Amino acid sequence: xxxxxxxxxxxxxxxxxxxxxxxxxxxxxxxxxxxxxxxxxxxxxxxxxxxxxxxxxxxxxxxxxxxxxxxxxxxxxxxxxxxxxxxxxxxxxxxxxxxxxxxxxxxxxxxxxxxxxxxxxxxxxxxxxxxxxxxxxxxxxxxxxxxxxxxxxxxxxxxxxxxxxxxxxxxxxxxxxxxxxxxxxxxxxxxxxxxxxxxxxxxxxxxxxxxxxxxxxxxxxxxxxxxxxxxxxxxxxxxxxxxxxxxxxxxxxxxxxxxxxxxxxxxxxxxxxxxxxxxxxxxxxxxxxxxxxxxxxxxxxxxxxxxxxxxxxxxxxxxxxxxxxxxxxxxxxxxxxxxxxxxxxxxxxxxxxxxxxxxxxxxxxxxxxxxxxxxxxxxxxxxxxxxxxxxxxxxxxxxxxxxxxxxxxxxxxxxxxxxxxxxxxxxxxxxxxxxxxxxxxxxxxxxxxxxxxxxxxxxxxxxxxxxxxxxxxxxxxxxxxxxxxxxxxxxxxxxxxxxxxxxxxxxxxxxxxxxxxxxxxxxxxxxxxxxxxxxxxxxxxxxxxxxxxxxxxxxxxxxxxxxxxxxxxxxxxxxxxxxxxxxxxxxxxxxxxxxxxxxxxxxxxxxxxxxxxxxxxxxxxxxxxxxxxxxxxxxxxxxxxxxxxxxxxxxxxxxxxxxxxxxxxxxxxxxxxxxxxxxxxxxxxxxxxxxxxxxxxxxxxxxxxxxxxxxxxxxxxxxxxxxxxxxxxxxxxxxxxxxxxxxxxxxxxxxxxxxxxxxxxxxxxxxxxxxxxxxxxxxxxxxxxxxxxxxxxxxxxxxxxxxxxxxxxxxxxxxxxxxxxxxxxxxxxxxxxxxxxxxxxxxxxxxxxxxxxxxxxxxxxxxxxxxxxxxxxxxxxxxxxxxxxxxxxxxxx
RNA sequence: GGUCGAUUAGCUCAGUGGUAGAGCGCUUGCUUCACACGCAAGAUGUCACUGGUUCAAAUCCAGUAUCGACCACCA
Numbered sequence: 001x002x003x004x005x006x007x008x009x010x011x012x013x014x015x016x017x018x019x020x021x022x023x024x025x026x027x028x029x030x031x032x033x034x035x036x037x038x039x040x041x042x043x044x045x046x047x048x049x050x051x052x053x054x055x056x057x058x059x060x061x062x063x064x065x066x067x068x069x070x071x072x073x074x075x076x077x078x079x080x081x082x083x084x085x086x087x088x089x090x091x092x093x094x095x096x097x098x099x100x101x102x103x104x105x106x107x108x109x110x111x112x113x114x115x116x117x118x119x120x121x122x123x124x125x126x127x128x129x130x131x132x133x134x135x136x137x138x139x140x141x142x143x144x145x146x147x148x149x150x151x152x153x154x155x156x157x158x159x160x161x162x163x164x165x166x167x168x169x170x171x172x173x174x175x176x177x178x179x180x181x182x183x184x185x186x187x188x189x190x191x192x193x194x195x196x197x198x199x200x201x202x203x204x205x206x207x208x209x210x211x212x213x214x215x216x217x218x219x220x221x222x223x224x225x226x227x228x229x230x231x232x233x234x235x236x237x238x239x240x241x242x243x244x245x246x247x248x249x250x251x252x253x254x255x256x257x258x259x260x261x262x263x264x265x266x267x268x269x270x271x272x273x274x275x276x277x278x279x280x281x282x283x284x285x286x287x288x289x290x291x292x293x294x295x296x297x298x299x300x301x302x303x304x305x306x307x308x309x310x311x312x313x314x315x316x317x318x319x320x321x322x323x324x325x326x327x328x329x330x331x332x333x334x335x336x337x338x339x340x341x342x343x344x345x346x347x348x349x350x351x352x353x354x355x356x357x358x359x360x361x362x363x364x365x366x367x368x369x370x371x372x373x374x375x376x377x378x379x380x381x382x383x384x385x386x387x388x389x390x391x392x393x394x395x396x397x398x399x400x401x402x403x404x405x406x407x408x409x410x411x412x413x414x415x416x417x418x419x420x421x422x423x424x425x426x427x428x429x430x431x432x433x434x435x436x437x438x439x440x441x442x443x444x445x446x447x448x449x450x451x452x453x454x455x456x457x458x459x460x461x462x463x464x465x466x467x468x469x470x471x472x473x474x475x476x477x478x479x480x481x482x483x484x485x486x487x488x489x490x491x492x493x494x495x496x497x498x499x500x501x502x503x504x505x506x507x508x509x510x511x512x513x514x515x516x517x518x519x520x521x522x523x524x525x526x527x528x529x530x531x532x533x534x535x536x537x538x539x540x541x542x543x544x545x546x547x548x549x550x551x552x553x554x555x556x557x558x559x560x561x562x563x564x565x566x567x568x569x570x571x572x573x574x575x576x577x578x579x580x581x582x583x584x585x586x587x588x589x590x591x592x593x594x595x596x597x598x599x600x601x602x603x604x605x606x607x608x609x610x611x612x613x614x615x616x617x618x619x620x621x622x623x624x625x626x627x628x629x630x631x632x633x634x635x636x637x638x639x640x641x642x643x644x645x646x647x648x649x650x651x652x653x654x655x656x657x658x659x660x661x662x663x664x665x666x667x668x669x670x671x672x673x674x675x676x677x678x679x680x681x682x683x684x685x686x687x688x689x690x691x692x693x694x695x696x697x698x699x700x701x702x703x704x705x706x707x708x709x710x711x712x713x714x715x716x717x718x719x720x721x722x723x724x725x726x727x728x729x730x731x732x733x734x735x736x737x738x739x740x741x742x743x744x745x746x747x748x749x750x751x752x753x754x755x756x757x758x759x760x761x762x763x764x765x766x767x768x769x770x771x772x773x774x775x776x777x778x779x780x781x782x783x784x785x786x787x788x789x790x791x792x793x794x795x796x797x798x799x800x801x802x803x804x805x806x807x808x809x810x811x812x813x814x815x816x817x818x819x820x821x822x823x824x825x826x827x828x829x830x831x832x833x834x835x836x837x838x839x840x841x842x843x844x845x846x847x848x849x850x851x852x853x854x855x856x857x858x859x860x861x862x863x864x865x866x867x868x869x870x871x872x873x874x875x876x877x878x879x880x881x882x883x884x885x886x887x888x889x890x891x892x893x
Numbered sequence: 894g895g896u897c898g899a900u901u902a903g904c905u906c907a908g909u910g911g912u913a914g915a916g917c918g919c920u921u922g923c924u925u926c927a928c929a930c931g932c933a934a935g936a937u938g939u940c941a942c943u944g945g946u947u948c949a950a951a952u953c954c955a956g957u958a959u960c961g962a963c964c965a966c967c968a
Contacts, residue, residue, distance in 0.1 A: 010930060196965090203968085222968060272967045279968095286966035346968085360966095391897060395963065398896075402964085502963085537904080539961085559930095570916085571905070576898075577961080581905060583917055590930040597928035604927070651907075651915075666927080674926080751934095758934040764923050791925085791933085847912075856948035857911090865911055872912080 007603065011596035013560025013589075017704040021136060029723055030141045032080030034487035041077035042492035043069060044475050044525075045142065046500045046508070050085035050149060051092055051127035054134035056534045056542060056580060057501070059552045060572055063565045064531060064646060065499045066140045070700040071641060072496070073141075074727045080492050081141060082478050084148035085128065089467040090185055090353045093414040096120045113413050120414050134553060138561050139703050141723070146488075148478040150470040151416070158477040159470045160419040160450040162519065167420075167438065167448050171369045172408070174436035178288040179407050181361035183306030183321075184354035187411040188365050190466060191404060192506050194349040194358050203344035204329055205274065206337050208234060208251035211259050218243070218251050218262065219339060221273025223346060224283070225332065226324040228253065229310055230301040231260060233279040235290055238264035240275050254337055256312055265290050285360045298362065306359055321359070364431070366409035366418060366463065372517035373400055379513060379523050386527045388644050392502050399506050408466045415464030421447040424457035472511035475524035489520075498525040501533065529644050532578045539579065555585055562702035563589035569701055570650035591654060592705050595698070598662055599709050602687055605673045609714050610685035616737060620679070622785070623686045624736060625743035626665040629656065630690045631731040637697055653698050661690070664747050668785050688715070689732060695722055739778075746782050749812045750789035756810050756819055757790070759833065768819065770795040775815030805890060806830050811882045813875075827890055834887045841880045848873035 024030060032042075043065050048058060069081040093108075096119055100106050108116040128149075135142065148155060166172045179188040204225050207217035218234060231253050236243035246262040253260050267290060268277045281291030282300040291298060303309045308316045308324050315331075316324050332338040349358045377400040379385045380393050387393040409418060422430045423445050430436065430445055440446045452458040470477075475495055480486035494516070500509060509528060516524030534542055542549035555564050567588030572578055613619075619627070633656045640648045666673070672683035692715045695706040699722055710722040753770060757763050770792055772779070779786075783795045801818060803809060806827040808819045851857055851869055858866055 007927095009928065011928095220968090224968080267966075269967045277968055284966080284968075286968075289966075347965090389898095394897070398964070505963095533962090563930095576906095579905060581917085584905075586930075587916065590928095593930045594928065597931085599927085601927035647907080655915085662928085663932085667932095670927095754933060755935090758922075761922080763921085763933060764925085766925075844912080851911090851949080854948055858948085860948055861911070869911080 007600050009597075009600075011560075011593045011705070013562060013592065013704065014557065016708045017137075017139065017556075017561050020704045020707045021139060023707075024141070024721070024723065025144075027721065029721060030081070030143050031145055032143050032488075032492070033078060034080075034491040036078040036491075038076060038078035040080070040491040041069075041072040042080045042082065042495040043497050043499065044478055044495055045081065045083045046498075046504075047084045047086040047148075047150065047471065047474060048131050049088035049091055050124055051095065052085075052088075052131050054131050054138075054552050055549055056552055056568075057531075058131070058135070059138060059564065060534060060568050060578070061499055061501070061531050062135055062138060062140050063569060064529065064572075065497070066138075066565075066703075067569070067646065067649075067700040068497050068499070069141050070703060070723060073723060074696060074699070074725070076726050078491070079141075080143055080146070080488070082146050082148070083132065083135070083140075083142035083144060084474075084478055085131070085150070086467060086471055087124075087149065087151045087415060089410060089412055089415040089464065090187070092120060092124070093412050094185065094353060096123045096414075099123070108413065116413055137553065137556055138565065141703075146478070150467070150474075154481050155470065155473075155477050156416055157450065157482045158473050159416045159465065161482050162473060162515070163419050163465070163469075164448045165519075166368060166371065167441070169371070170438050171371055172366060173369075174364065174366050174409075174433075176362055176364050176434060177367065177407070178285050178360055178362050179365055180349065180351075180358040181304065181363065182351040182354050182356070183304065183359050184356050185351065185412070186304050188361075188363060188407050188409060189351060189358060190407050190468075193352045195352050196347045197350050198345055199348040201344050201346050201348070203273065203342045204332070205339040205341070206332050207339060208253065208260075208337075210246065211250040211252055218246060218276055219274040220276045220278050222278055223344065224280075224325065225328040226308070226316075226321050227280040227283045227301065228278060228328060229256060229308075229313065229316070230280040230282050230299040231278045232281060232291065232296045232299060233260050233294065234262045235265040235268050235277045235279050236262060236275060237266065237268040237270045240268070240270040242270075243276055254335055255331065256310075263290075263294050263296075265293065282362055283360055288360070288362065300362065302359060302361070304361070306356075365407050367405040368408050368469075369405050370403055370511075370514055372514045373403055375517040376400060376510060376513040379517070385513065385523055385525065388527065388529050392505060392528075392530050395502070396505055396510055399510060406466075408469050409463040410466055411462075412464050415467060416470055418461040418463050418465060419448060419450050420461040421449075421452045421458035422461070423447075424459050427459045468507050468511060471508055472515045473519070475512055475516060476520050493520065494523050495525045496527065498528045499531060500528070502530040503533075505530075527644070532572060532576055534578050534580050537579055537581055539577075542580070550580075550582065555582070559585045559589035560592060560704075562592050562705045566591055566650060566701050569646050570654065572647050591658070592702060594658055594662060595702075595705065596709065598657070598666060599691065599713060601666065601673060602684070602691070602713065605675050605680070605684065607675070607680070607684055610681070610688040613685055613689050613732065614682050616733070616735070618682055619686070619737075620669075620682075621739045621742035621746070621782070622665055622668040623682065624733070624740035626661060626690060627686060627732045628736045628740050629660050630693060631733055634693065634697065634727075634731070650701065653701060657694065657698075661694075664743070667789055668743070668746070670788060671784075688713070691715070693728060693732070696725065696727055699723060742778055742782065745814055746779075746786055746789070749779075749814050749817070750786055752810050752812050753786075753790040753792070753817055753819075756808055756817070760808060760819070760821065763791075766791050767793045769793050771798050771801045771818040771820060772796070772814075773799050773801055773816045773818065776813075779814045803889070808833070809886055811879055811886075816882070831887065831890050834883060834890070838880065838883045838887060841876055841883060845873065845876045845880055848876060 065081060069079050073079045097108055100119065163172065180191065180194045182189055201223045203221050203223055205219060205221050207219050210216040210218060220234060234251055236247065247264045250259045250261050267286060279287045279290055279296065281288045281296055281298045283302065301308060301310050302321060306321045308319050310317045316327060329338060350356065351358050377397060380387060380396055426445055436446065441448055447453050447458060476489060476493055479488040479493060512524045516522060536542060536548040540548060552564065564585050567585035571584050633652060636652050637649060640652060669683045671677055672679040695710050699706040703723060707722045710716050716722060716725065757768060762768055772795055775797055780797055787795050803818055807821060808830055810817050848869055852873055
């Protein structure tokens with residue numbers, strides 16, 4: 001016996017996985033060659049935050065990408081899976097600021113821009129790469145030689161170039177606009193970074209006195225009394241009869257005291273509150289619009305950090321907006337102007353990162369009019385880009401059709417600084433200018449570009465760009481330097497598949513499509529696969545604060561990377577959320593072990609690897625059956641890949657190996673595998689031919705295990721890798737002889753006989769004998785296998801066998817099987833068993849009869865459906881007849 | 894308010910018009926010379942509800958309920 005028999009009984013993945021990953025790296029298996037003759041296939045990774053760590057969402061997402069990449073290699077394509085990270089402006093800066101405050105008690109302003117940025121770079125150096133180490137542990141076949149970062153110098157050149165181009169095209173402008181302001185991060189946010197959350201608020205009803213009619217009041221409802229100091233008008237709907245008489249008159253704002261006009265505006269909903277709306281143009285988007293329409297003054301009463309800016313009212317000045325809300329309400333009450341307060345649930349916009357309510361605020365920002373909007377819309381609508389699941393295409397289209405200019409400036413330090421320079425002598429005026437456009441550049445007042453002009457003194461804009469303003473260039477800026485049509489770009493762009501979450505359709509996917517068209521004249525990817533959100537068993541999102549998010553590294557330690565990959569892929573439905581259960585990963589681990597043990601069985605038999613199949617004439621039904629199923633598996637996998645049905649791929653692979661290959665085939669040919677029998681060589685050949693193909697089929701899901709087993713089984717020449725071996729094209733069986741069907745028949749009979757044994761509590765007994773009567777001819781050749789499958793001493797053919805009363809008998813398609821127990825069995829028990837079966841069969845007969853007697857069924861149904869039904873009915877009828885005979889034999893004395 | 898999903902076994906989910914499925918869990922029996930991370934047998938369903946289309950509906954259509962996601966300037 002060889003050393004292989006000393007293989008441990010259970011597969012131990014950890015050492016194997018580490019060893020194979022290193023081997024792949026050492027042999028440059030993941031490195032893409034842009035000069036290759038093969039067809040190019042590329043995926044760009046959705047760049048994780050540079051200092052991020054791996055969570056289950058990443059595992060799902062990246063496993064899918066790895067499966068696609070590995071499959072594409074097997075299909076003979078030149079694969080480039082390009083990895084990289086995102087600088088994640090707000091997220092990273094916030095982390096560093098928090099650390100700075102905790103450790104040194106300083107703010108970023110205490111350090112100054114340059115020193116602070118140095119800190120952030122240090123932080124980045126310290127924490128970057130963690131997530132990639134984790135992806136390597138998972139087995140991801142990224143081309144690590146091409147790792148990119150959105151703030152790499154080359155990449156930054158792209159960002160600045162794109163800004164300049166868009167500015168020169170008149171698509172970027174600067175202006176004072178109402179934006180979403182985060183009072184904690186002290187920066188503007190895009191609409192997409194604002195999360196609406198339902199909030200238990202209060203609706204305050206108050207009254208403003210009518211100036212020309214003392215004692216008469218206008219009633220107003222608001223959720224934000226803290227902004228009333230910025231009120232410049234009260235608006236009512238012109239059609240609202242209750243208030244029409246006040247339009248054009250004035251009411252008294254109680255504090256600071258002022259007379260403000262009552263105006264008419266269609267926006268006001270007469271049904272809501274009192275039908276009168278206080279107008280605070282500085283602190284509400286809708287009010288701002290109304291202010292513009294009515295040329296109202298803008299009074300800003302808030303500091304950027306959300307505290308009140310109202311020196312004339314020291315009781316409020318400097319206090320937080322929410323404190324002032326209560327104080328203002330109290331003051332109204334004191335003044336007798338507060339009518340009532342109602343509980344009220346409304347939606348409040350929160351800052352995605354800082355998780356505080358955003359403040360609508362007028363500020364000077366840079367905006368982009370999106371380019372290539374129509375092309376981007378059409379690409380998905382016309383199917384040039386395929387969305388999976390398709391329904392996200394509608395979400396995408398809706399966004400593009402209602403697209404708003406993108407606020408791209410951020411009042412942060414970490415990021416790409418806006419490449420705009422102001423002439424030093426005019427800097428102050430330019431910074432405050434109502435608008436800045438192309439005209440200012442043409443007039444020589446500003447310069448746009450990464451470097452200041454050599455002549456004269458220039459100062460740079462202080463703001464940085466939204467992180468997504470760099471991410472949207474990802475598919476091509478990672479592949480080429482500015483101004484260069486790189487080999488990579490020629491070979492791999494457009495990329496094939498993008499795998500990402502539907503939550504970033506607007507942030508990222510849509511914008512990449514626009515950038516692709518605008519800057520490369522070409523869409524950036526052809527397929528977008530949207531992964532599902534992973535939830536816990538209670539349906540909650542995974543989150544750090546809930547503590548319901550298992551660490552993927554722990555899971556890999558416990559179950560192996562392959563186990564985690566397989567478990568997750570099997571449960572990832574197309575387009576719905578996944579409820580994560582560790583038991584599913586355990587299942588993946590168990591599956592790896594099952595395969596390992598099937599191979600262990602083969603290794604224990606020993607013998608050479610069989611390179612060719614014996615002629616079909618030498619194959620038994622079990623061989624034909626499993627070969628045919630292996631071919632069918634390959635076809636089904638191809639189809640499932642075409643449809644991106646990863647969960648189905650998992651199920652197909654699982655089902656074939658466990659149910660078909662192990663439970664049926666291996667059990668049927670076990671004698672051969674113990675060696676030294678006539679059939680051994682044939683069976684080994686079938687095993688080897690199928691298993692090599694199966695390793696390839698499974699490889700994208702379980703790359704480490706399959707490489708390891710292919711090596712141990714000596715299926716591949718020394719030094720070659722399973723991951724690089726192309727999928728075979730020809731099926732294992734060119735033609736399938738009819739005898740393959742005998743195998744399934746034997747398995748079915750075995751099931752019935754095992755069932756019978758169990759009913760008489762003989763499941764564990766190996767010494768039982770069966771007699772078969774009226775069998776079909778070919779079965780006699782298969783009785784040895786049948787005995788093995790059933791766990792019987794022997795099964796003999798004896799048409800003359802006299803069945804004594806009470807002897808259990810089962811009817812099968814292959815004959816009448818008797819389990820002679822010679823009086824051990826209670827006649828009544830056997831009658832009961834038969835009666836149960838008769839009842840079952842009777843109801844089947846009735847069901848199919850009913851169907852066949854329906855003339856409309858016979859007329860309208862497809863002929864093959866009717867034929868099947870007829871056959872079914874006939875066989876049930878025959879069975880019923882036989883069962884009744886058996887039963888009456890018991891009954892008669 | 895609008896849009897889009899989901900609802901199938903105790904749990905997680907497959908199932909695109911023709912006999913309701915898998916894994917886990919549960920019950921029973923097995924330490925059988927690949928595997929107890931295993932083997933064998935078994936029980937378990939108003940396919941959310943109400944209508945409609947059809948010879949035939951878990952499947953197609955309409956509505957209802959519940960849950961969820963996204964969009965939206967009712968303060």
